[in-house]
Amino acid sequence: MGKSSMKCIHMSDTHLLPPGNLLHGIFPEENLRKCFDAIQEWHADARFVLITGDISEDGGAKSYWLLQKEALRLRIPVLALPGNHDNADWMHATFPSFSGNLDALKAGCWMPSALRTPVGFFIFLDTTLQGAAYDVFDEKRALGLQNELDSLGDAHEDIFIAFHHPPFVSGIPSMDARRLLDPEALHSVLSLYGSRVRHLFVGHLHRSLFGNWRGIPFSVARSIVHQVLPDGNRAEEGGTMRGCDESPEYNVVLIDRTDVVCHAFPFLDTPRTFAL
Numbered sequence: 001m002g003k004s005s006m007k008c009i010h011m012s013d014t015h016l017l018p019p020g021n022l023l024h025g026i027f028p029e030e031n032l033r034k035c036f037d038a039i040q041e042w043h044a045d046a047r048f049v050l051i052t053g054d055i056s057e058d059g060g061a062k063s064y065w066l067l068q069k070e071a072l073r074l075r076i077p078v079l080a081l082p083g084n085h086d087n088a089d090w091m092h093a094t095f096p097s098f099s100g101n102l103d104a105l106k107a108g109c110w111m112p113s114a115l116r117t118p119v120g121f122f123i124f125l126d127t128t129l130q131g132a133a134y135d136v137f138d139e140k141r142a143l144g145l146q147n148e149l150d151s152l153g154d155a156h157e158d159i160f161i162a163f164h165h166p167p168f169v170s171g172i173p174s175m176d177a178r179r180l181l182d183p184e185a186l187h188s189v190l191s192l193y194g195s196r197v198r199h200l201f202v203g204h205l206h207r208s209l210f211g212n213w214r215g216i217p218f219s220v221a222r223s224i225v226h227q228v229l230p231d232g233n234r235a236e237e238g239g240t241m242r243g244c245d246e247s248p249e250y251n252v253v254l255i256d257r258t259d260v261v262c263h264a265f266p267f268l269d270t271p272r273t274f275a276l
């Protein structure tokens with residue numbers, strides 16, 4: 001792709017456990033390996049792979065070591081941010097922090113705070129509250145985001161934001177009970193930048209969702225392990241969280257000066273192909 005365009009991968013909710021441990025009948029490390037293999041085979045021209053949280057199922061250090069080992073096998077930098085299942089301290093201890101230009105990133109897994117790319121400025125938010133199933137975006141975090149965006153000065157670069165918990169109501173009651181609290185604080189900062197905020201990359205829901213939040217486009221990537229059954233017709237009961245084994249996917253994201261296009265790649269499917 002040209003200088004003012006970029007392909008990247010958005011994946012989410014790897015829920016890793018030490019090798020040999022099943023999660024709802026699935027070996028998460030196997031799915032991670034197959035996912036990275038598919039990315040290497042089909043999308044080796046992606047500039048980075050973003051994982052929007054819930055890297056680990058149990059927050060154990062071995063999950064992060066496993067991701068680092070697999071990320072070093074992949075020849076594309078992997079960027080991770082924490083979700084409510086994660087232990088952010090272990091993540092910081094395992095993955096180097098980064099803030100700077102995409103060209104300076106090498107293979108392996110990183111925990112960036114900001115990344116300058118050919119298509120704009122990416123910001124990676126930690127919205128987790130240790131021990132809580134929901135996330136928060138409080139005044140302190142709003143100030144941190146404001147400072148990061150202030151560093152752009154008059155550059156007028158486009159802005160892309162990645163974080164774990166959706167700020168919007170998804171219509172899945174069991175997940176909405178665990179959404180991002182204080183979305184007003186996030187919106188009050190982003191609204192200062194108007195249409196320069198091009199896209200939000202979000203995780204947590206274990207489903208594909210696309211739309212816009214108060215006019216800002218977003219996409220949510222499925223988990224690469226298990227999905228969450230929509231329970232919108234059970235709202236009056238508060239919703240019951242149920243998993244399902246719909247195909248895991250990663251999203252291929254194409255960005256240029258005017259457009260952001262996301263399409264899902266179900267990497268475990270082996271569809272029959274034929275000439276049309």
Ligand SMILES: [Fe+2]
Binds near residue numbers: 013085204223
């Ligand atoms: Fe998750």
